[in-house]
Amino acid sequence: MVDRKEWLVTCRDVAGRRRDLTVFVSQGHVVLVAPPGETAVLAPLEVGRLRAALRDAVVTASEPA
Numbered sequence: 001m002v003d004r005k006e007w008l009v010t011c012r013d014v015a016g017r018r019r020d021l022t023v024f025v026s027q028g029h030v031v032l033v034a035p036p037g038e039t040a041v042l043a044p045l046e047v048g049r050l051r052a053a054l055r056d057a058v059v060t061a062s063e064p065a
Contacts, residue, residue: 005060007053011046013038023053028065030057 009021019035032054034040042050 005057007056009042009046009050009053011035011040011042014041021050023050023057025057025061028061030054030061 005025007023009023011019011021013019013035019038019040021035021040022031022033024031024033
Protein backbone atom coordinates (compact mmCIF):
# COMPACT_ATOMS: atom_id res chain seq x y z
CA MET A 1 0.00 0.00 0.00
CA VAL A 2 1.32 3.44 -0.91
CA ASP A 3 1.24 6.08 1.83
CA ARG A 4 -0.13 9.09 -0.01
CA LYS A 5 -0.71 12.57 1.32
CA GLU A 6 -3.94 14.06 -0.02
CA TRP A 7 -5.55 17.48 0.29
CA LEU A 8 -9.26 18.13 -0.34
CA VAL A 9 -10.57 21.54 -1.35
CA THR A 10 -14.32 21.97 -1.05
CA CYS A 11 -15.99 23.74 -3.97
CA ARG A 12 -19.31 23.76 -5.82
CA ASP A 13 -20.24 22.66 -9.29
CA VAL A 14 -22.11 24.94 -11.70
CA ALA A 15 -25.42 23.63 -10.31
CA GLY A 16 -24.38 24.69 -6.79
CA ARG A 17 -23.79 21.17 -5.42
CA ARG A 18 -20.92 20.66 -2.98
CA ARG A 19 -17.94 18.89 -4.52
CA ASP A 20 -14.25 18.37 -3.72
CA LEU A 21 -11.09 18.99 -5.67
CA THR A 22 -8.40 16.50 -4.69
CA VAL A 23 -4.69 17.34 -4.74
CA PHE A 24 -2.02 14.68 -4.27
CA VAL A 25 1.52 13.82 -5.26
CA SER A 26 2.41 10.91 -7.56
CA GLN A 27 5.99 10.12 -8.56
CA GLY A 28 7.16 13.67 -7.89
CA HIS A 29 4.26 15.31 -9.74
CA VAL A 30 1.34 17.28 -8.30
CA VAL A 31 -1.99 15.79 -9.38
CA LEU A 32 -5.25 17.75 -9.32
CA VAL A 33 -8.46 15.72 -9.61
CA ALA A 34 -11.65 17.63 -10.35
CA PRO A 35 -15.15 16.29 -9.74
CA PRO A 36 -15.91 13.79 -12.54
CA GLY A 37 -17.65 15.47 -15.45
CA GLU A 38 -18.06 18.70 -13.52
CA THR A 39 -16.68 22.21 -13.47
CA ALA A 40 -15.36 23.39 -10.12
CA VAL A 41 -16.58 26.82 -9.00
CA LEU A 42 -14.41 28.29 -6.23
CA ALA A 43 -15.19 31.14 -3.87
CA PRO A 44 -12.25 33.39 -2.92
CA LEU A 45 -11.64 31.49 0.34
CA GLU A 46 -11.69 28.17 -1.53
CA VAL A 47 -9.12 29.52 -3.99
CA GLY A 48 -6.90 30.29 -1.02
CA ARG A 49 -7.32 26.72 0.23
CA LEU A 50 -6.47 25.38 -3.23
CA ARG A 51 -3.36 27.54 -3.29
CA ALA A 52 -2.30 26.21 0.12
CA ALA A 53 -2.95 22.60 -0.92
CA LEU A 54 -0.91 23.06 -4.10
CA ARG A 55 1.93 24.68 -2.14
CA ASP A 56 1.99 21.77 0.34
CA ALA A 57 1.88 19.25 -2.51
CA VAL A 58 4.83 20.94 -4.24
CA VAL A 59 6.85 20.72 -1.01
CA THR A 60 5.95 17.04 -0.68
CA ALA A 61 6.77 16.35 -4.34
CA SER A 62 10.20 17.96 -3.86
CA GLU A 63 11.13 15.69 -0.95
CA PRO A 64 13.48 12.80 -1.71
CA ALA A 65 11.70 9.48 -2.22
